Amino acid sequence: METEILHALIEEIALITGCECAQVKPDADLAENGIHSLGFIELLLAVKRRWQLDLTGGELGPEDVASVTALARRIEVGLQK
Amino acid sequence: MNGRLYLGSFDYAAAALDRACILTPARGNPFLLMVDGNLPWAERLAELPEEALRLLHGRRRRAWQLAPYWQPGAADPVFVETVSAAAADRERAIADYWNTPLPPGAHLACRRLTSAEGSGPWLFKFSHQLFDGGGAELFVKTLLRNPAELGPGNSFLNHPELRDWSTKFRSGQRVNRFLRALPPISALPAAAPNAASRFRRFEFEVAPIRERSDRLAGPLMLGVYLAAVAGCAFGELSAPPGALLLPVTADRRQRRRGRGHCYGNHWSCLPLLFERRPEWRFADYLAAARVGFTRSVSEGIPVDFENANYLTRIAPLNWFAAHCSGLFHGTGGSLMFSFIPDSGAWDDAISGVSHLPAMPPSPGLGVVFSQFRDRLFLVLSYREGVLPEPEIEHLAGALVRRLQEGEA
Numbered sequence: 177m178e179t180e181i182l183h184a185l186i187e188e189i190a191l192i193t194g195c196e197c198a199q200v201k202p203d204a205d206l207a208e209n210g211i212h213s214l215g216f217i218e219l220l221l222a223v224k225r226r227w228q229l230d231l232t233g234g235e236l237g238p239e240d241v242a243s244v245t246a247l248a249r250r251i252e253v254g255l256q257k
Numbered sequence: 258m259n260g261r262l263y264l265g266s267f268d269y270a271a272a273a274l275d276r277a278c279i280l281t282p283a284r285g286n287p288f289l290l291m292v293d294g295n296l297p298w299a300e301r302l303a304e305l306p307e308e309a310l311r312l313l314h315g316r317r318r319r320a321w322q323l324a325p326y327w328q329p330g331a332a333d334p335v336f337v338e339t340v341s342a343a344a345a346d347r348e349r350a351i352a353d354y355w356n357t358p359l360p361p362g363a364h365l366a367c368r369r370l371t372s373a374e375g376s377g378p379w380l381f382k383f384s385h386q387l388f389d390g391g392g393a394e395l396f397v398k399t400l401l402r403n404p405a406e407l408g409p410g411n412s413f414l415n416h417p418e419l420r421d422w423s424t425k426f427r428s429g430q431r432v433n434r435f436l437r438a439l440p441p442i443s444a445l446p447a448a449a450p451n452a453a454s455r456f457r458r459f460e461f462e463v464a465p466i467r468e469r470s471d472r473l474a475g476p477l478m479l480g481v482y483l484a485a486v487a488g489c490a491f492g493e494l495s496a497p498p499g500a501l502l503l504p505v506t507a508d509r510r511q512r513r514r515g516r517g518h519c520y521g522n523h524w525s526c527l528p529l530l531f532e533r534r535p536e537w538r539f540a541d542y543l544a545a546a547r548v549g550f551t552r553s554v555s556e557g558i559p560v561d562f563e564n565a566n567y568l569t570r571i572a573p574l575n576w577f578a579a580h581c582s583g584l585f586h587g588t589g590g591s592l593m594f595s596f597i598p599d600s601g602a603w604d605d606a607i608s609g610v611s612h613l614p615a616m617p618p619s620p621g622l623g624v625v626f627s628q629f630r631d632r633l634f635l636v637l638s639y640r641e642g643v644l645p646e647p648e649i650e651h652l653a654g655a656l657v658r659r660l661q662e663g664e665a
Contacts, residue, residue, distance in 0.1 A: 194510075206477060212598040213480030214507060214527070217554045232551050234475045241476045 181227075182248040188222045189244065202244045209244065216241075229254045266429025268565035270436060270504075270589065271524070277617040278385050280450045284358045285384035289351065289613040290393050292379045301400060302337045302367060309407035310335065313365050317386065327387075327521070336366035344374045348458070351380065355613060356453050359384055365396075378609075389522045390597050390612050390627075391508040396520040398603065407520075419567055428564035435528070435558060443499035443533060443591050447619035448640030454615040456638045457653050461660055463633040469663045474543055479628075480505075480596040485546040487624040488531045489539045490655035491592045494648055501531040504620075505550075506595040507559040525563035527553045529594070539659065593623035600629045614638055624656065635660070 182202060190197045193210035200209055211219060220232045229251060240250040278286035305313075311329035318328045336359075342350035347370060354368055364384040370377035383393045399406050470482035488501055505527040529549045531542060553559065593616060600610040611634035616623045621643035625636045637653050644652070 210599075211477060213478055213550070213596070214554065214559075216477040217551055221551070221555055234547070236476055238471050238476045 178248050178252045181251050182245060184226060185219075185223075185244055185248050185251075188219055188226075192218050192222075200244065205243055206241045206247070223251060227251060227255060265433055266426040266565065267568050268429055268432045268562065271526075271562070271566045273619075274589070274617055275386075277450070277619060281454075281615070281617065282358065282451050283356055283454070283615065285364070285386040286615045286617055287355070287359055287382045287384050288388075288390065288393070288615055289355055290381040290383065290390075290397060291351070291609075291611050291613060292381065292397065292607060293377075293609040294379065294607040301404065302335050305335060305400070305404055306407065307332050309404060312407065314362055316362070330362060333362070336360055336363060337369075338367070339369045339371055342370050342372055342377070344372050344377070347372070347377055351613070352454075352456065354380055354382065355456075355615065364388070385522065385615075387522055388520065389506070389508065389524050390595065390614065391510050391599070392520045392522060394597070394600060394610070395510070399520075401607075425564045425568050428561035429568050431558075431561045432565040435561075439500075439502065439528075439530070441499040442502045443496045444502075444589060444619070445496060445591070445621060445643050447589075448621040448643040450618050452618065452621075452641040452643070454638065455641055455649075456613060456636055457649070458611075458613070459635040459637075459653075459657055459660075461633045461635065463628055463631055466633060466660055473540075473663075474547060478547070480598065481546050481550050482543065483596050483626050484529055484550075484594050485539065485543040486656060486659045487592060487594050488529070488546065489537075489542040490624075490652055490659060492531070492533055492537065492542070493655055494644070494652060496591065499533065501533055501592070502590040503529040503531070503592055503594040504590040505529050506593070507562070508597070509559060509563050523563065524566055525559050527559045527562075528590070529553070589617075589619040591620060591622075593620055593625075595623065595625040597625075597627040600627050603629075612636065616640055616643075633660075 186197050186200045186202065189200045189206075189209055189211060192215045193200075195210065206216065206219075217232070224230050224232065231251075231254065236247075236250065240246055308329075310332040312327065313335065314331060314333050315327050315329040318326055340350065340354075350370055359366055359382060364387040366382045368380045368382070370380065381393065381397055383396075388396065396407070466482075467479055470479045474482040474485070484503060484505060488503055491501060491503075507525040507527045508523060509525050510523045527550065529546060531545050531549070534541075595612075595614065597612060600612075603610055609632065610627070610629050612625055612627045613636055614623060614625050616638050618640055621640040623638045625638060627634045627636075635656060637649070637656065639649060
């Protein structure tokens with residue numbers, strides 16, 4: 177499940193930043209992957225659209241965006257609740 | 258094409274902004290990109306390929322049946338000069354250059370400031386008619402790395418998506434519906450068109466500000482946090498009554514595949530609206546900014562502003578400007594806001610990049626942040642006369658205090 181979420185996240189990040197999926201680094205933090213305020217909001221809205229999981233209200237901590245993998249893990253935990 | 262649909266779809270605010278920029282004394286409302294570095298920039302500029310020179314000296318064309326496009330002009334030399342200015346006079350030298358019109362037909366000029374104490378920054382002056390801040394950065398980076406890429410293949414305004422008229426008209430209609438639904442805005446009286454541009458520059462270490470932003474606004478929300486800082490500082494002014502509207506500039510250059518290398522002006526806007534209540538503290542502005550950003554992106558408003566903006570580039574501006582001058586005052590906003598977070602991605606030889614944008618007569622006031630690695634630059638940019646100097650001092654003090662100390 178986490179792998180599926182990770183792949184979907186990588187696709188969304190590539191779409192937002194205009195790069196190829198292969199260029200997205202799963203273990204790098206989101207800022208290093210070119211995601212800043214506006215892009216991050218777009219990403220959270222994509223998460224809400226795709227998994228009906230609303231993370232736009234400030235639920236995330238710095239550890240959740242330390243890498244794309246960490247965000248995928250956080251989404252999985254959110255879906256299990 | 259239905260005539261009402263056509264006229265109703267233009268982004269009047271963008272059209273009037275465009276016109277206001279042309280009418281400023283420095284023509285095209287040029288902005289500076291200031292670069293500290295010891296690379297042989299002059300040689301690089303002198304070696305620009307012929308195609309790049311022709312692009313830089315062309316002009317924007319409009320036609321009803323075509324997307325706006327860029328017509329290359331004669332390959333005149335790029336304007337590069339070195340000027341001596343004592344370190345103590347550097348800010349004045351920057352301001353003088355900033356307020357000097359670009360040579361006729363030119364959209365880029367460059368000046369290096371030197372002094373007995375050593376070399377100062379390189380000042381790249383761009384016309385806002387052709388470049389936005391992100392495009393200017395991209396352009397200079399390409400100039401540094403591989404000037405041969407500055408050929409016609411990497412165009413300014415001739416992307417095929419610009420011919421998707423149905424999308425653009427629909428976006429224009431949504432923008433106009435949005436503008437018409439705005440509550441009364443606290444807008445400063447427009448500055449005289451010939452008023453000089455002035456600025457105050459500040460520099461901060463970014464780490465403590467980001468730490469505070471992460472804690473109060475959430476991770477990766479530095480732009481939202483800074484917008485709240487600007488809104489809160491403006492809210493303390495004795496500005497006219499009404500809601501605060503911050504036209505937040507949005508760079509959507511990389512949001513679609515294949516568009517990552519467009520140097521031209523991709524101006525888009527995320528309108529951020531704050532109620533203005535006397536009891537509001539910073540936390541209220543921050544919460545409102547977060548909700549405002551999310552709602553705006555969710556409703557696709559920055560996308561619509563980007564699309565509608567292209568429509569205004571084919572408008573017959575003389576007639577159009579007269580038609581929309583009344584509308585513009587209210588929709589120009591209270592304070593322009595911009596945050597450019599990507600300046601850190603420069604070559605190692607460069608030691609600092611910051612932006613110095615001029616404000617058009619309306620709103621005549623802007624707060625611009627740019628981040629270069631561990632430094633955050635703040636520029637308070639304004640037209641002379643838009644606010645009394647004590648109010649400018651108060652605004653600058655409020656911004657600096659909030660950034661240095663956080664919430665009291």
